[in-house]
Amino acid sequence: MMRLxxxxxxxxxxxxxxLDTARETTAKVDAAVGEIINAVRQxxxxxxxxxxxxxxxxxxxxxxxxxxxxxxxxxxxxxxxPSLLAALDLAAERIERFHRAQMPGDxxxxxxxxxTLGMRWTPLDAVGLYVPGGKAAYPSSVLMNALxxxxxxxGRIAMVVPTPGGQLNPLVxxxxxxxxxxxxYRIGGAQAVAALAWGTATIAPVxxxxxxxxxxxxxxxRQVFGRVGIDSIAGPSEVVILADASNDPRLVAIDxxxxxxxxxxxxxxxxxxxxxxxDAVVAAVAAELEILPRAAIAGESxxxxxxxxxxxxxxxxxxxxxxxxxxxxxxxxxxPRAAMAKVRHAGAAxxxxxxxxxxxxxxxxxxxxxxxxxxxxxxxxxxxFDFLKRTTWVEAxxxxxxxxxxxxxxxAEAEGLQAHGRSVAxxxx
Amino acid sequence: MMRLxxxxxxxxxxxxxxLDTARETTAKVDAAVGEIINAVRQxxxxxxxxxxxxxxxxxxxxxxxxxxxxxxxxxxxxxxxPSLLAALDLAAERIERFHRAQMPGDxxxxxxxxxTLGMRWTPLDAVGLYVPGGKAAYPSSVLMNALxxxxxxxGRIAMVVPTPGGQLNPLVxxxxxxxxxxxxYRIGGAQAVAALAWGTATIAPVxxxxxxxxxxxxxxxRQVFGRVGIDSIAGPSEVVILADASNDPRLVAIDxxxxxxxxxxxxxxxxxxxxxxxDAVVAAVAAELEILPRAAIAGESxxxxxxxxxxxxxxxxxxxxxxxxxxxxxxxxxxPRAAMAKVRHAGAAxxxxxxxxxxxxxxxxxxxxxxxxxxxxxxxxxxxFDFLKRTTWVEAxxxxxxxxxxxxxxxAEAEGLQAHGRSVAxxxx
Numbered sequence: 001m002m003r004l005x006x007x008x009x010x011x012x013x014x015x016x017x018x019l020d021t022a023r024e025t026t027a028k029v030d031a032a033v034g035e036i037i038n039a040v041r042q043x044x045x046x047x048x049x050x051x052x053x054x055x056x057x058x059x060x061x062x063x064x065x066x067x068x069x070x071x072x073x074x075x076x077x078x079x080x081x082p083s084l085l086a087a088l089d090l091a092a093e094r095i096e097r098f099h100r101a102q103m104p105g106d107x108x109x110x111x112x113x114x115x116t117l118g119m120r121w122t123p124l125d126a127v128g129l130y131v132p133g134g135k136a137a138y139p140s141s142v143l144m145n146a147l148x149x150x151x152x153x154x155g156r157i158a159m160v161v162p163t164p165g166g167q168l169n170p171l172v173x174x175x176x177x178x179x180x181x182x183x184x185y186r187i188g189g190a191q192a193v194a195a196l197a198w199g200t201a202t203i204a205p206v207x208x209x210x211x212x213x214x215x216x217x218x219x220x221x222r223q224v225f226g227r228v229g230i231d232s233i234a235g236p237s238e239v240v241i242l243a244d245a246s247n248d249p250r251l252v253a254i255d256x257x258x259x260x261x262x263x264x265x266x267x268x269x270x271x272x273x274x275x276x277x278x279d280a281v282v283a284a285v286a287a288e289l290e291i292l293p294r295a296a297i298a299g300e301s302x303x304x305x306x307x308x309x310x311x312x313x314x315x316x317x318x319x320x321x322x323x324x325x326x327x328x329x330x331x332x333x334x335x336p337r338a339a340m341a342k343v344r345h346a347g348a349a350x351x352x353x354x355x356x357x358x359x360x361x362x363x364x365x366x367x368x369x370x371x372x373x374x375x376x377x378x379x380x381x382x383x384x385f386d387f388l389k390r391t392t393w394v395e396a397x398x399x400x401x402x403x404x405x406x407x408x409x410x411x412a413e414a415e416g417l418q419a420h421g422r423s424v425a426x427x428x429x
Numbered sequence: 430m431m432r433l434x435x436x437x438x439x440x441x442x443x444x445x446x447x448l449d450t451a452r453e454t455t456a457k458v459d460a461a462v463g464e465i466i467n468a469v470r471q472x473x474x475x476x477x478x479x480x481x482x483x484x485x486x487x488x489x490x491x492x493x494x495x496x497x498x499x500x501x502x503x504x505x506x507x508x509x510x511p512s513l514l515a516a517l518d519l520a521a522e523r524i525e526r527f528h529r530a531q532m533p534g535d536x537x538x539x540x541x542x543x544x545t546l547g548m549r550w551t552p553l554d555a556v557g558l559y560v561p562g563g564k565a566a567y568p569s570s571v572l573m574n575a576l577x578x579x580x581x582x583x584g585r586i587a588m589v590v591p592t593p594g595g596q597l598n599p600l601v602x603x604x605x606x607x608x609x610x611x612x613x614y615r616i617g618g619a620q621a622v623a624a625l626a627w628g629t630a631t632i633a634p635v636x637x638x639x640x641x642x643x644x645x646x647x648x649x650x651r652q653v654f655g656r657v658g659i660d661s662i663a664g665p666s667e668v669v670i671l672a673d674a675s676n677d678p679r680l681v682a683i684d685x686x687x688x689x690x691x692x693x694x695x696x697x698x699x700x701x702x703x704x705x706x707x708d709a710v711v712a713a714v715a716a717e718l719e720i721l722p723r724a725a726i727a728g729e730s731x732x733x734x735x736x737x738x739x740x741x742x743x744x745x746x747x748x749x750x751x752x753x754x755x756x757x758x759x760x761x762x763x764x765p766r767a768a769m770a771k772v773r774h775a776g777a778a779x780x781x782x783x784x785x786x787x788x789x790x791x792x793x794x795x796x797x798x799x800x801x802x803x804x805x806x807x808x809x810x811x812x813x814f815d816f817l818k819r820t821t822w823v824e825a826x827x828x829x830x831x832x833x834x835x836x837x838x839x840x841a842e843a844e845g846l847q848a849h850g851r852s853v854a855x856x857x858x
Contacts, residue, residue, distance in 0.1 A: 087836035229807035366821035378658035392795035
């Protein structure tokens with residue numbers, strides 16, 4: 001863990017290195033992924049059967065066996081403890097409500113020149129949802145990826161989830177059922193991405209693929225981009241917490257560790273204006289690491305990438321936060337709304353002392369799929385906007401064209417595009 | 430040019446091949462681009478000077494010479510013919526007005542459980558605008574790329590434009606001036622993209638790079654993606670025109686050719702329900718090709734990629750249009766609004782007989798940077814949304830956390846993330 005003080009002469013350089021350190025090295029898998037994609041494009045289902053046996057360690061009997069049946073989904077959901085199903089329900093309702101509020105409206109603008117201009121939002125026809133298998137299979141991520149697509153009005157959601165050794169995660173299926181996803185395939189890796197992008201006899205192609213995955217999945221998404229849309233490639237997760245000395249150090253410590261427990265590449269950073277409070281949080285982190293089940297992972301993340309930065313004042317903290325552009329930001333300050341007004345770049349913000357990030361990870365309503373690694377400078381969390389696209393339109397009357405057409409002709413001719421100019425000019429006569 | 434009839438037995442296969450034909454092969458330039466980006470990262474301005482001499486054929490005296498001065502911009506604008514400047518002004522005003530109407534509002538949602546949820550839009554800090562040099566330097570594209578960024582509230586717009594042989598295009602500079610762009614560098618290619626992404630002593634880095642370019646520029650944008658945001662990689666342009674026999678065949682022909690004159694890879698497709706009208710349009714295209722200055726390019730595009738498709742009825746035409754998902758769509762039908770309601774996928778639509786696409790290319794107001802190559806299935810034209818990002822936020826009272834916290838704890842424990850659960854549970858006591 002790095003301790004920094006903005007008053008130290010070496011601070012600027014140390015902070016710069018904190019910003020520039022890549023916390024994860026990306027495996028070089030382009031060629032392997034390219035081969036997998038070609039195999040699926042050329043052989044379709046046959047390639048899926050072969051690659052699933054090879055990478056997931058089970059042999060599907062035939063292409064039909066790749067699809068999870070409705071009965072399997074029902075059985076999985078029926079086996080979940082009712083209190084857990086109720087929690088899933090509460091989360092789903094709240095996520096749906098928030099994303100419904102995001103839905104944008106169409107524009108229709110009458111224009112002084114006599115034209116009408118418009119912009120219309122329409123949902124994508126079909127979306128693919130990649131859900132990681134094994135340990136990283138999170139039902140909450142199924143809700144966070146599928147529900148915005150449903151709310152946006154996407155007609156078809158095809159979910160893929162690898163099942164190492166043939167094992168399905170029942171809570172993932174229960175989340176799929178709750179999110180209204182009925183088309184689920186037990187495939188994963190680059191081969192699943194290829195099948196969603198290009199289609200096979202069994203799996204119809206989609207228009208966009210979302211959801212997290214390992215290096216192979218990320219590279220496959222990069223390679224099919226253009227054929228289909230993709231979401232951004234997520235890096236390791238991070239939190240920045242701004243907390244003054246009036247907070248309980250233990251609460252700040254557990255919030256830092258909730259981030260750190262994701263994986264060793266996660267990053268948790270505290271910014272505070274009180275050196276004694278910083279010490280108390282560091283001690284509380286050590287105490288919590290004694291009892292946490294995932295202490296090995298969280299401890300490694302904290303030692304490698306954690307940071308405690310002592311600031312002169314909060315203005316300085318806001319400026320540093322804007323440079324960090326964190327995925328998650330907790331504002332444990334007396335006036336968190338005023339603080340929020342000073343922060344320009346963050347994926348999601350949590351305001352006040354009663355609002356740990358974990359509330360947002362599960363049940364608050366906003367999406368937990370967020371821009372990582374300083375990309376909140378230009379990127380946003382997953383939303384209904386990921387599942388909608390715009391068509392702009394222009395309607396011109398004869399008089400409208402007479403009003404603005406001559407300017408179009410002048411510009412077209414200046415650009416040397418005479419057919420452009422003529423397409424307008426012929427209508428002006 | 431391909432003539433198809435939906436009644437022919439071979440139609441489905443022929444239409445499928447029309448959909449799948451790549452009209453452009455992408456040059457393999459990854460390695461060359463990787464070297465250029467590394468050179469700029471390691472050597473900064475020195476690499477820019479060397480690469481500009483090598484690729485653009487002129488030797489900048491020093492790094493300061495890379496910047497176009499305010500006096501040069503003023504002089505360029507002062508030399509433009511007043512009627513052309515007036516056309517540029519009309520276009521800019523209309524583009525600004527339309528994009529201002531796009532600006533979304535923030536959300537603040539009080540929640541029955543006692544939380545407040547929100548979503549806030551903020552502009553990017555800094556954007557890079559790539560403008561191609563030489564023949565493809567279009568002042569209209571400067572307006573279409575820069576004005577939405579200005580309207581969104583982007584603080585800094587850095588424009589790069591290669592100047593082959595040292596020659597600047599005055600109308601491009603005049604458009605930059607009209608769009609409020611004051612930071613212009615005479616650099617291009619992968620080296621310009623690298624400079625915008627990583628920064629040099631002379632050029633501060635930006636957060637997102639937009640604008641069209643050649644294969645090197647496109648590959649450079651791919652390689653810097655993640656460090657900065659990029660816009661989508663545009664392919665060759667296309668138009669689909671739906672026109673019935675009540676139209677003037679010559680107007681349909683010139684609209685098809687306005688698309689075809691862009692370059693040999695452009696595509697123009699007519700869908701009509703009248704064989705005689707189709708013949709008349711084909712004849713009118715031939716007649717126009719006799720007189721158009723860019724007939725060599727337009728003719729080549731029309732012969733290679735043009736298509737005339739005879740449909741049984743308009744429902745069939747709408748279904749085919751949705752599969753084509755064209756960048757531009759002209760609806761030259763008696764009730765274009767009803768037709769528009771049937772089309773789900775198109776970048777931009779032009780309604781009625783008095784609305785050639787060229788109006789939208791220059792002066793209508795909506796953006797002319799649009800999704801090509803069937804990507805309108807999932808992508809949208811350039812807009813203020815490209816220069817804004819969202820931060821979602823959650824504000825929880827103590828009572829609010831009590832209401833929804835237990836569900837978060839249950840889900841966190843089911844996912845095996847105990848620190849997540851504990852960060853909520855400790856606050857519930």
